Amino acid sequence: MSTPAEPTVHSVRIDAQPGHAKICLDNAPLPEEQITGYVLEHSITNALPTLLLHTRQPGHVQWQGLARVAVVEQVDPGPLITDFLRAINPAALDQAALDRDDLDGSPNELTKAMLAQLIDWAEGRT
Structure with a gap:
């Protein structure tokens, strides 16, 4: 060989x-x-x-x-995502989304703000 x-x-x-x-x-x-x-x-x-x-x-x-x-x-990300979402305090998410400076008055702005906030938290930004 x-x-x-x-x-x-x-x-x-x-x-x-x-x-x-x-x-x-x-x-x-x-x-x-x-x-x-x-x-x-x-x-x-x-x-x-x-x-x-x-x-x-x-x-x-x-x-x-x-x-x-x-x-x-x-790696199946499902269990990690589930654990992350279960740990979210709904009141804290509401307040953090409402306090964001990127709210723009567009349709679904609160949902967009909540998703953006969850992304920030997932990436370690406060």
Whole structure:
């Protein structure tokens, strides 16, 4: 059995917009319908960047080459969201939403303010 050669460097171009990303390796576009996400990591002083692709595999896909492999565990966010919402004090949410400075008089403004407030709290902002 032969020892694999050292991985080679490939050029990467990512054109990312909300809702989609076009990723090209060595100027060849990857099938957008197969890419569900990516992580680009780079320790500037230690190595070249590493691109981790999350893919959806249709029935007959083959790939050959060298790659760093990472196993990404998909976590169901439902229980985390449920726990977060159960911990919300309804009176505090009402007051925080009413005190927001982004109320604009539009339809559903209170609901929008409550959702914005929940996002702020989820992200650790008060």
